[in-house]
Amino acid sequence: MNRGLIVIAGAESTGKSALAAALAAHFAVPWVDEYARDYCARHGNDLSAAQLLHVAREQDRLIRDALLGAPLVIADTDAVVTAVWAGLSGEAVDGWYADGPVAADLYLVLANDLPWEDDGVRVQRDPAARDAFRAAMIAELDRRGLRWLPVAGEGKARLHSALAALATTVDDSRPPPC
Numbered sequence: 001m002n003r004g005l006i007v008i009a010g011a012e013s014t015g016k017s018a019l020a021a022a023l024a025a026h027f028a029v030p031w032v033d034e035y036a037r038d039y040c041a042r043h044g045n046d047l048s049a050a051q052l053l054h055v056a057r058e059q060d061r062l063i064r065d066a067l068l069g070a071p072l073v074i075a076d077t078d079a080v081v082t083a084v085w086a087g088l089s090g091e092a093v094d095g096w097y098a099d100g101p102v103a104a105d106l107y108l109v110l111a112n113d114l115p116w117e118d119d120g121v122r123v124q125r126d127p128a129a130r131d132a133f134r135a136a137m138i139a140e141l142d143r144r145g146l147r148w149l150p151v152a153g154e155g156k157a158r159l160h161s162a163l164a165a166l167a168t169t170v171d172d173s174r175p176p177p178c
Helices: 016-027 035-043 049-068 079-088 127-144 156-167
Strands: 004-009 072-076 106-110 148-151
Touching: 004 016, 004 079, 016 072, 016 106, 016 156, 035 049, 049 072, 049 079, 079 127, 106 127, 106 156, 127 148, 148 156
Parallel strands: 004 072, 004 106, 106 148
Antiparallel strands: none
């Protein structure tokens, strides 16, 4: 993939940030960090629907800004991922999520195959909660008709899995990304 937006999606503690940074370094392109992490560190992680909407809109703004100056951007989560969080909260989901955020050209959905680590803001300690989030994420991507590919593995194997997945998306008119 030589242009567009790739979003790293998945449950907590699946290596999204590390993979986003590694892919950005590999392709020498910018990456957008997860805004929610800093927000939760400041405000706690029991977010209201209004706070989730703020997080989603800010993440979307950061992604749009990055896309203005680069042919390819890697993002550690996006507003669609936040929409899944909002949907799982049990509160009404704002209509903005339906057609407000920019959609990625491709989502790399990470497997829940890394151990959960408490960083002070994560809440999905229970493997069943992480599995439910991943399933909801995939269902939402499918419902929206958005392209996604699974990525698994630990350490460098995760990066190689992502690069292999990306290589399958390249058409014959463009060189492979590796």
